Amino acid sequence: KKHAFWDTQPMPHGQQSDLPEGPIVPNKNPDEIRSEPYNMPTGFEWSTLDIMDPVQREELYTLLANNYVEDDDALFRFDYSKEFLEWALTPPGYSTELLLGVRATSSKKLIAFISAVPANVKVQSTSRLDVVEINFLCVHKKLRAKRLAPVLIKEITRRVNQTGVFQAVYTAGVVLPVPVASARYYHRSLNPKKLVRVGFSRLNPRMTMARMQKLYKVPDTPKHDLIPMTEEHVDGVHKLLSAYLESKFLLHVNFSKEDVAHWLLPRTGVVDSYVLVDEQDKTKVTDMVSFYHLPSTILGKDDTLYAAYSYYNVATTMSLLDLMRDALILANSTGTDVFNALNLMENDTFLEELKFGKGDGNLQYYVYNWSCPSMKASDVGIVLL
Ligand SMILES: COc1cccc(CC(=N)NC(=O)c2cccnc2OC2CCNCC2)c1
Numbered sequence: 328k329k330h331a332f333w334d335t336q337p338m339p340h341g342q343q344s345d346l347p348e349g350p351i352v353p354n355k356n357p358d359e360i361r362s363e364p365y366n367m368p369t370g371f372e373w374s375t376l377d378i379m380d381p382v383q384r385e386e387l388y389t390l391l392a393n394n395y396v397e398d399d400d401a402l403f404r405f406d407y408s409k410e411f412l413e414w415a416l417t418p419p420g421y422s423t424e425l426l427l428g429v430r431a432t433s434s435k436k437l438i439a440f441i442s443a444v445p446a447n448v449k450v451q452s453t454s455r456l457d458v459v460e461i462n463f464l465c466v467h468k469k470l471r472a473k474r475l476a477p478v479l480i481k482e483i484t485r486r487v488n489q490t491g492v493f494q495a496v497y498t499a500g501v502v503l504p505v506p507v508a509s510a511r512y513y514h515r516s517l518n519p520k521k522l523v524r525v526g527f528s529r530l531n532p533r534m535t536m537a538r539m540q541k542l543y544k545v546p547d548t549p550k551h552d553l554i555p556m557t558e559e560h561v562d563g564v565h566k567l568l569s570a571y572l573e574s575k576f577l578l579h580v581n582f583s584k585e586d587v588a589h590w591l592l593p594r595t596g597v598v599d600s601y602v603l604v605d606e607q608d609k610t611k612v613t614d615m616v617s618f619y620h621l622p623s624t625i626l627g628k629d630d631t632l633y634a635a636y637s638y639y640n641v642a643t644t645m646s647l648l649d650l651m652r653d654a655l656i657l658a659n660s661t662g663t664d665v666f667n668a669l670n671l672m673e674n675d676t677f678l679e680e681l682k683f684g685k686g687d688g689n690l691q692y693y694v695y696n697w698s699c700p701s702m703k704a705s706d707v708g709i710v711l712l
Pocket residue numbers: 396397398399403404405498500512513621623632634636667668669688690711712
């Protein structure tokens with residue numbers, strides 16, 4: 328009885344090697360899917376969230392800011408901004424029905440949440456698979472022992488199945504049955520003085536702070552003529568990114584042009600994307616670099632850690648190492664204290680060289696209701712928020 332809930336779910340349970348690649352539980356017809364919502368414990372009710380309503384977006388912001396993921400040492404908690412949540416939860420084809428909250432019936436207070444947004448992915452030899460990306464599973468700290476998470480997961484699964492989708496992609500810091508891949512996280516200091524002050528980094532005993540600042544100092548301007556991505560670059564980015572993902576990775580999103588516009592056009596304080604365009608043809612994008620902004624509350628202090636997270640990067644006129652050196656410079660110029668990355672895609676080619684330090688944890692990748700051989704982190708070409 329390792330996992331009371333997860334051992335009841337359609338995930339590989341150790342025998343995945345002999346199952347053929349594909350759904351573990353076959354797809355159901357709409358009329359085979361339970362039509363009524365799962366029961367909540369007394370005193371709680373389902374409540375879908377209209378993220379475009381500023382009041383409801385603020386409620387979600389507050390729930391997550393006070394109750395969402397903390398690091399292993401409980402020093403930091405993710406502090407997704409309201410604008411970030413609007414971005415993350417409204418991609419092309421999203422439905423409010425899948426932005427699923429739980430409220431206390433008496434106070435109507437939002438006390439739990441889980442989200443599913445649509446995507447189409449390639450996973451190994453299945454080139455096009457409709458899935459949802461699951462994220463922001465959160466139960467209020469005071470209600471953790473009520474086994475609400477399994478009900479949230481079953482209810483969002485029911486609602487997603489009703490839309491004819493039977494697979495999902497998600498990540499977690501914990502090992503559940505059974506990861507499709509495991510990624511390590513890495514951090515690159517940009518503001519070492521602050522990182523040491525807040526306890527994110529330690530000063531090497533044999534190093535002065537002045538020496539540490541010199542070690543991590545980056546130039547003020549990028550080496551290459553990277554410009555912020557705009558609408559006119561959408562087609563070029565779509566062409567560059569799609570070809571890159573298709574050529575290199577076993578798990579990646581099949582982005583439409585509308586997806587590229589949503590996920591990569593810059594949004595202040597949320598996501599930054601820069602492109603290098605061909606001098607002769609300004610709509611041809613030859614290189615791209617992007618990162619998203621996810622600050623963390625410093626617990627117990629009235630202070631914030633400003634972190635940027637590596638997103639999608641493609642280098643064709645230079646090395647990825649050169650491109651990511653410019654990414655650090657661009658992130659640093661937006662007031663970032665630390666630049667985070669996973670060892671996915673081809674990130675191993677620059678992590679050590681650009682002075683990233685290995686983080687203290689792993690991020691596990693999962694594909695729900697899909698049996699397939701596990702893959703290396705470098706086979707994974709999907710970055711979740
Ligand atoms: C620094 O503040 C933190 C606040 C909460 C948790 C963690 C550690 C952690 N769990 N980090 C990651 O999951 C992580 C590390 C590097 C890159 N992406 C990451 O997670 C992304 C992707 C998955 N959803 C959360 C954000 C750090």
